Amino acid sequence: AQSVSQHNHHVILSEAASLELGCNYSYGGTVNLFWYVQYPGQHLQLLLKYFSGDPLVKGIKGFEAEFIKSKFSFNLRKPSVQWSDTAEYFCAASSNTGKLIFGQGTTLQVKP
Amino acid sequence: DTEVTQTPKHLVMGMTNKKSLKCEQHMGHRAMYWYKQKAKKPPELMFVYSYEKLSINESVPSRFSPECPNSSLLNLHLHALQPEDSALYLCASSQESGPRRETQYFGPGTRLLVL
Numbered sequence: 001a002q003s004v005s006q007h008n009h010h011v012i013l014s015e016a017a018s019l020e021l022g023c024n025y026s027y028g029g030t031v032n033l034f035w036y037v038q039y040p041g042q043h044l045q046l047l048l049k050y051f052s053g054d055p056l057v058k059g060i061k062g063f064e065a066e067f068i069k070s071k072f073s074f075n076l077r078k079p080s081v082q083w084s085d086t087a088e089y090f091c092a093a094s095s096n097t098g099k100l101i102f103g104q105g106t107t108l109q110v111k112p
Numbered sequence: 113d114t115e116v117t118q119t120p121k122h123l124v125m126g127m128t129n130k131k132s133l134k135c136e137q138h139m140g141h142r143a144m145y146w147y148k149q150k151a152k153k154p155p156e157l158m159f160v161y162s163y164e165k166l167s168i169n170e171s172v173p174s175r176f177s178p179e180c181p182n183s184s185l186l187n188l189h190l191h192a193l194q195p196e197d198s199a200l201y202l203c204a205s206s207q208e209s210g211p212r213r214e215t216q217y218f219g220p221g222t223r224l225l226v227l
Contacts, residue, residue: 044218098210102154
């Protein structure tokens with residue numbers, strides 16, 4: 001069965017530090033990949049998505065992600081985090097069934 | 113506009129009550145979804161509607177009853193819930209469902225507490 005795994009469950013960073021959150025998926029066919037963010041008390045928002053083309057995808061708020069097919073990975077990066085980036089981050093993948101499969105999420109805490 | 117709205121924002125109900133959650137989108141999307149999310153956990157898919165017809169039921173207990181009155185509205189009727197059903201209920205929509213390059217847009221959710 002298709003699955004998504006996020007390696008980091010809880011990440012604590014200081015402001016201005018660089019961020020990389022790992023995401024791996026287990027589906028070998030055509031897959032669409034997403035990163036969603038959930039700020040405290042708010043709804044899930046789309047950060048970025050990959051369908052095809054350039055494997056380096058740029059999203060909102062300075063986030064980017066790189067799709068590496070050989071590693072089944074879609075890691076999220078940001079060069080310099082801010083306190084306002086404190087949130088829960090979910091990687092997700094959809095396959096040919098159309099279902100969205102979420103990873104377990106990573107809690108990011110940015111210290112001012 | 114990628115807005116999905118949900119009402120109410122909060123709901124407290126007893127185990128014998130009947131209540132309904134509502135979801136609305138005006139993006140012309142033809143697929144709508146219900147998810148359940150527990151604290152610090154990812155959303156779990158419950159139901160998918162495609163063109164106003166139920167296409168996926170993820171073995172959800174019958175005390176949850178979805179309804180899609182038209183292409184813009186999605187309801188979730190609740191009856192005889194259990195305390196463990198307390199969670200954030202999220203609605204989402206996408207242009208279509210199935211094997212396409214679809215992006216799901218989520219509403220703010222209804223936070224449900226069952227006493």
